Amino acid sequence: MPVCATAVPSSVTATASSSTRWDEALLRRYDKSGPRYTSYPTALAFHEEFTAEDATQAIERSNASQRPLSIYVHIPFCRKICFYCACNKIATKNTALAESYLYRLDREMVLTARHLDAKRPVNQLHWGGGTPTFLSLEQMGDLIDRLDARFGLSSAPDRDYAIEIDPREADVLTLRHLQSLGFNRLSLGVQDLDPRVQKAINRHQPRVLTETLMDEAHRLGFRSLNLDLIYGLPFQTERSFAKTLEQVIALNPARLSVFNYAHLPERFKPQRRISVDDLPGADEKLSILRTTIDMLTAAGYQHIGMDHFAKPNDSLAVAQANGTLQRNFQGYSSHARCDLIGLGVSAISRIGDSYAQNPTDLASYEENLDQGRLAIVKGVRLNKDDLIRADVIERLMCDMRLDLAAVSRQWQVNANDYFASALERLRTAEQDGLIVRLGDTLEATPMGRLLIRQLAMAFDAYLPGHSGQRYSRIV
Incomplete structure (x- = not known):
């Protein structure tokens, strides 16, 4: 990659095509x-x-x-x-x-x-x-x-x-x-x-x-x-x-x-x-x-x-x-x-509850291995909150929808209470027609699918501390 598919329910197959509302002003705003x-x-x-x-x-x-x-x-x-x-x-x-x-x-x-x-x-x-x-x-x-x-x-x-x-x-x-x-x-x-x-x-x-x-x-x-x-x-x-x-x-x-x-x-x-x-x-x-x-x-x-x-x-x-x-x-x-x-220079592994990253420069990668140890330079072990949020963000990014009742059952929490602040942050996106809430289900609209990264950001507990970091633009 640079930088580096049975019939699907109608809710999944929707796309932001000419048959649906295409709001350029909304896309620019988000x-x-x-x-x-x-x-x-x-x-x-x-x-x-x-x-x-x-x-x-x-x-x-x-x-x-x-x-x-x-x-x-x-x-x-x-x-x-x-x-x-x-x-x-x-x-x-x-x-x-x-x-x-x-x-x-x-x-x-x-x-x-x-x-x-x-x-x-x-x-x-x-x-x-x-x-x-x-x-x-x-x-x-x-x-x-x-x-x-x-x-x-x-x-x-x-x-x-x-x-x-x-x-x-x-x-x-x-x-x-x-x-x-x-x-x-x-x-x-x-x-x-x-x-x-x-x-x-x-x-x-x-x-x-x-x-x-x-x-x-x-x-x-x-x-x-x-x-x-x-x-x-x-x-x-x-x-x-x-x-x-x-x-x-x-x-x-x-x-x-x-x-x-x-x-x-x-x-x-x-x-x-x-x-x-x-x-x-x-x-x-x-x-x-x-x-x-x-x-x-x-x-x-x-x-x-x-x-x-x-x-x-x-x-x-x-x-x-x-x-x-x-x-x-x-x-x-x-x-x-x-x-x-993950094997090789810059590779990242996800093993169970942990991420581990190799050096991005070849010399450090080789030096660690020549000394008989894995070339891990950083990583993180996820706590329970990380695991819950990782699951929620992945399901939203993959399914373009989120079943809060399923989250509650899987993680033994009240998802509506647990994510009360995140759901509040999504209220504007809901008013703008990017996401629809029906009971315990959140579903991205065709325009919302294009901005799914923005919707997922509502559940990211680390993002405020990373606000000074530069990510790529969403669209």
Whole structure:
């Protein structure tokens, strides 16, 4: 990802299309900065008092649950930097540099696996970056062998083993090799097919590269294909992005991620190569967003939430219909109730009641592992209030609705009393038509779905203390 779906009830399938009220003034009023809630608490609440020992204790506690595992592997290397990028990456063309990194990854696997119950299945695997296909075919095979030796990978048909691919440096042989390694889902970075936009972001990628890979992936029978797009890039207009969408829809991916570009050049050095004067204005961005939703909805995609769209039979849409959709550091996931093991520089784990984060710089990551300890630099153990709020925010972000009676039953609290201040904060959003309350049920309206991050912020107990931090804008 940059930066980094059975029939669904009518309440879930609603989208902010041309058939519903589109209130640009309302969107602008609520378009503030806020967390994406890939975790709660967010990473801003992680602290250095949380140590590698705390992480291993969390792993050992989690074994009693026998929850399945989701493993994320971060490959930080890229041959060429895209100017929009906000990912943790290392620019190099020397694939030999990956050898020492793979060795450290194996050390991390060994140190992690010794605390895990070997019977816990690995239902989900995701390689992200950087550019995972920076690795040679031999290196990719070696990494899979190491993962299998340490954790025991699955061959179950319902496993979700995904990898992010740069179409500029992968070919049909790459796809055949990935299939032989057990991957069954692909995510291809596209961003935009307009040559002028591609030049401005330093990513020359003719459509034929993506089309060739997708044709081969369909032929090979990969279960799900995702394409990543970004709106808000330099020189984009509603008309130009509509042309990209027409071409993308013709490629027929099962899923689409359409991210809002967050221009934060003070935090991400490559973005300093993008002139703010070349970026579309606020009105143009809203037009692009509306056109995106209209075109994808007309093409049969369901708006899962935020920046994700999926065909009705894709596992994301199925999970949302079943109420089992999950949100983690890779976005939306169809495998609920997994413990997430993050491997590699900058990776974050969610194990039971704890989050643990690795260093964001390669030298610190390597130094810790060379000294025989997990490279944990910070994290947090959740208390009961954190766990309750994490559950509420996740359900709102995934289901676009919240059942307060169910919250009361699950957590043995009176949810209406417990969240009295949060519900009061949502009163204005309710008056503005972003959310509807019927008894103990809160449900986001089509416009509210676009601002679901804003609605979730009402339940965030940490947000007042983080008000000085800069998050990306919501729309």
